[in-house]
Amino acid sequence: MIKIIKRDQPSRAIFFFTPVLAIFLTLVAGGLIFFILGFKPFEALKFFFIVPIADKYGFSELLLKATPLCLIAIGLSFCFKSNNWNIGAEGQLTFGAIVSGGVALLFYEQEGFYILPIVILAGAIGGMLYASIPAILKTYFNTNEILVSLMLVYVSKLILDYLVVGPWSNPEGFNFPETRQFSDSAKLPLLFEGLRIHAGIFLALAAVVISWFVFYKTYLGFQMKVSGFSLKTARYAGYKGKKMIILVFLISGACAGLAGVGEITGPIGQLHREISPDYGFTAIIVAFLGRLHPVGIIFASLVVAITYLGAETAQIFMQIPKYTGQVFQGMILFFLLASDYLLFFKIKFIGSKK
Amino acid sequence: MNTNLKISNVTKIYPGCVANDNVSLEFNSGKIYALLGENGAGKSTLVKILSGVIIPDEGEIYLNKNNLKLNSPLDAKKNDIGMVFQHFNLFETLSVFENLIIDSDEQRESLREKIDTIMKKYNFSIDLDIPVLNLSAGQKQKVEIIRCLIRSPKVLIMDEPTSVLTEQETSELFLSLKKFSEEGILIIYITHKLKEVMQLCDEVAVMRRGKLVSVSEIKNENIESLANKMVGQNLKTIKKKKAKTSSDQLIKITNLNFTSEDPFETNLMDINFSVNRGECLGIAGISGNGQSELFQVLSGEIISEKNSIEFNNNYIGDLSPQERREFLMAFSPEDRLEQAAIPQMKIFENVALNNFKSSNFFNNGLINENKIKEHSKKIISDFNVNTNNIELKSQFLSGGNLQKLIIGRELITSPDLLICFNPTWGLDVGAINYIHETLIKINEQNKSIILISTDTDELLKLSDKISVIHKGKLSKIMNAEEVTSEKLGILMGGAN
Ligand SMILES: Nc1ncnc2c1ncn2[C@@H]1O[C@H](COP(=O)(O)OP(=O)(O)OP(=O)(O)O)[C@@H](O)[C@H]1O
Numbered sequence A: 001m002i003k004i005i006k007r008d009q010p011s012r013a014i015f016f017f018t019p020v021l022a023i024f025l026t027l028v029a030g031g032l033i034f035f036i037l038g039f040k041p042f043e044a045l046k047f048f049f050i051v052p053i054a055d056k057y058g059f060s061e062l063l064l065k066a067t068p069l070c071l072i073a074i075g076l077s078f079c080f081k082s083n084n085w086n087i088g089a090e091g092q093l094t095f096g097a098i099v100s101g102g103v104a105l106l107f108y109e110q111e112g113f114y115i116l117p118i119v120i121l122a123g124a125i126g127g128m129l130y131a132s133i134p135a136i137l138k139t140y141f142n143t144n145e146i147l148v149s150l151m152l153v154y155v156s157k158l159i160l161d162y163l164v165v166g167p168w169s170n171p172e173g174f175n176f177p178e179t180r181q182f183s184d185s186a187k188l189p190l191l192f193e194g195l196r197i198h199a200g201i202f203l204a205l206a207a208v209v210i211s212w213f214v215f216y217k218t219y220l221g222f223q224m225k226v227s228g229f230s231l232k233t234a235r236y237a238g239y240k241g242k243k244m245i246i247l248v249f250l251i252s253g254a255c256a257g258l259a260g261v262g263e264i265t266g267p268i269g270q271l272h273r274e275i276s277p278d279y280g281f282t283a284i285i286v287a288f289l290g291r292l293h294p295v296g297i298i299f300a301s302l303v304v305a306i307t308y309l310g311a312e313t314a315q316i317f318m319q320i321p322k323y324t325g326q327v328f329q330g331m332i333l334f335f336l337l338a339s340d341y342l343l344f345f346k347i348k349f350i351g352s353k354k
Numbered sequence B: 001m002n003t004n005l006k007i008s009n010v011t012k013i014y015p016g017c018v019a020n021d022n023v024s025l026e027f028n029s030g031k032i033y034a035l036l037g038e039n040g041a042g043k044s045t046l047v048k049i050l051s052g053v054i055i056p057d058e059g060e061i062y063l064n065k066n067n068l069k070l071n072s073p074l075d076a077k078k079n080d081i082g083m084v085f086q087h088f089n090l091f092e093t094l095s096v097f098e099n100l101i102i103d104s105d106e107q108r109e110s111l112r113e114k115i116d117t118i119m120k121k122y123n124f125s126i127d128l129d130i131p132v133l134n135l136s137a138g139q140k141q142k143v144e145i146i147r148c149l150i151r152s153p154k155v156l157i158m159d160e161p162t163s164v165l166t167e168q169e170t171s172e173l174f175l176s177l178k179k180f181s182e183e184g185i186l187i188i189y190i191t192h193k194l195k196e197v198m199q200l201c202d203e204v205a206v207m208r209r210g211k212l213v214s215v216s217e218i219k220n221e222n223i224e225s226l227a228n229k230m231v232g233q234n235l236k237t238i239k240k241k242k243a244k245t246s247s248d249q250l251i252k253i254t255n256l257n258f259t260s261e262d263p264f265e266t267n268l269m270d271i272n273f274s275v276n277r278g279e280c281l282g283i284a285g286i287s288g289n290g291q292s293e294l295f296q297v298l299s300g301e302i303i304s305e306k307n308s309i310e311f312n313n314n315y316i317g318d319l320s321p322q323e324r325r326e327f328l329m330a331f332s333p334e335d336r337l338e339q340a341a342i343p344q345m346k347i348f349e350n351v352a353l354n355n356f357k358s359s360n361f362f363n364n365g366l367i368n369e370n371k372i373k374e375h376s377k378k379i380i381s382d383f384n385v386n387t388n389n390i391e392l393k394s395q396f397l398s399g400g401n402l403q404k405l406i407i408g409r410e411l412i413t414s415p416d417l418l419i420c421f422n423p424t425w426g427l428d429v430g431a432i433n434y435i436h437e438t439l440i441k442i443n444e445q446n447k448s449i450i451l452i453s454t455d456t457d458e459l460l461k462l463s464d465k466i467s468v469i470h471k472g473k474l475s476k477i478m479n480a481e482e483v484t485s486e487k488l489g490i491l492m493g494g495a496n
């Protein structure tokens, strides 16, 4: 017989175990779906999760996809930890890319070591500017940051569209919706010959280390923790609530902006219409799957990155639409929320009693 | 119909603490039972076991000789055991009726009828269709009670039900409880107010450190003997020596107003008072008359005009709580679970919430964990918080011990002015005595207190001057010697 019993206190081990369980359940459910679709479940899962990363190239692709996810999720965890619901990282990524791309285009005929830092900085600033809109509206006009940040995503995508089709489109580009190629000095260096993985990964790793330090060692991290639990207590303690809201939005905007920089100055080297396959939204799942913990987020970003790659291989080898990747992302989130039940309850198997 | 409830050899052990140690107790309907004990004695644990919230490590529960297996609150409900928790479990934005039917699977219509009959029978008058947030504390509690009565319980357990009630509401509650008891419902009643026990109960069980130490009939007891049994020693009666009236003014409030945008808050109108060094100003009133707003204005959670608050010759009306602490003010709010502390955080983290520059909890933006822990240990030992584990999440402290931690956190910094709101809410008699002594000591050290309290006895014991707050207005300030509890009662009701 199975009995469900309330836990006396949520256990810490379970806290980090449930994400693993969620991934496992996703695999099971995914296999089931493949089975229903008429594929051999194990083979399909192999195409989805193993084949894509089986070689050097695949592994580099994995890191390439995980980099923006990790970077954005780290930024988002600043917001989520302190009770600020920034849903618009995709917009901040896009706007960061626009600003840094604009700057890179200014230098399109020039070379020089100073160009790349300026381009990177411009991306961070762009993301911050864009994130400051929901933050300021929230602090001074009491608007809901979820709505504002989300809607701004679509605004930023339309701005990008307009720019790459109109004023910024490549004069020699036969009206393709894309800009000129950036000069080599404005590109993040590739790490290995023939692979697409680029120096952006170091930005992500730096973000991981810095965020760990801020979360667990600084007064700011402590204040974020308190505000995350209770805004009333934060007010009683006398924390500057408005300042903090703006600060965490800026940090998270900067991270998303940097992810945007990585996307356009990495292997692609130009602005075009679709710079991000919804990294900004998927990173929300990554942040929660990683339990808003920097190390957890590293693992989570790798796992979720596989779903992007798997979707592509599955499309090629099994002729199923690449949107299955999103199905898998959705399932991970769903099972994560469901298995959080185990944080508060335990399941006991009781032998039948006489 | 007779109900017999038997607790047999119940033990519940937490890491580092035996909350219930082999407790056996028997109850019979027709009587009202009091369960007494110091903070952390294990009362709540015991009744939570009875209501299925906590599962004991050992021991059995029998209801009318049937062995009950209570694995969840639902099991308790099914077995006709109802419990009203100390903290309300109601959905504020739902209507009273929706709150009542939420855990029932009966038809809406038949339930409404049932509820109407219950309300008629016990003279409850509550509008079923207004949202719960419009109710007073007493009415909310009635809703909780009705929710139990719908299931016609055999046992009704109440954990410190009167801490949020006015005197009027308390006596109404007692009338209903007596009626329930006459009708055969077995009532178990937890409280720290010994007066209430003498008024209401027939039998009293006392717990100490998880053990049951005595069961006796009320007619053989008096307040002193009960207090003695609870704490295991005689309580000294403390009395404040009349302070030498200083005329050295510490804080002055002038023409302070607060208008809230929230219709459920009270506006403060034209508040004026001053407190001298070494003085305790008591502010009496029925809860919900603007005390919480006044507290927040004084603490800086609500900012007011710069000139409306003068502290030690500085105008501080526009400063935040953090900035006010630098002027040596300390604040102990009423709501310990939602405001003064964060239950999910560890004890030492909660200590760091009150951050004076001089305590060096944070240097250059970095956490100085050693300093915080050192400080926490001192609070725990100085204020008798019954744990030695500062890494414990504070939700696992009993209510009274959490309060001691909070008061201790504020007092250990030896502030010039302490502003406290119901500082002994939910404390046992020993702890109350201890806090009262500490408050008196503060005054003797020429430091001042603003004591906002709904407990008139406490105010009369500790205050030098008293004012009454009613609908956001303060009465004139009276010398404590001229005031009696009757007079306070009249002013609290709104008369002039
Ligand atoms: N989950 C837990 N982990 C560790 N200790 C716990 C836990 N829950 C309760 N305790 C401890 O068990 C003891 C009994 O707590 P209980 O809440 O029953 O006390 P109480 O008699 O109701 O006190 P009060 O009058 O202050 O409400 C306390 O010392 C408390 O710290």
Ligand SMILES: [Mg+2]
Binding pocket: B043, B044, B045, B159, B398, B399
């Ligand atoms: Mg209790």
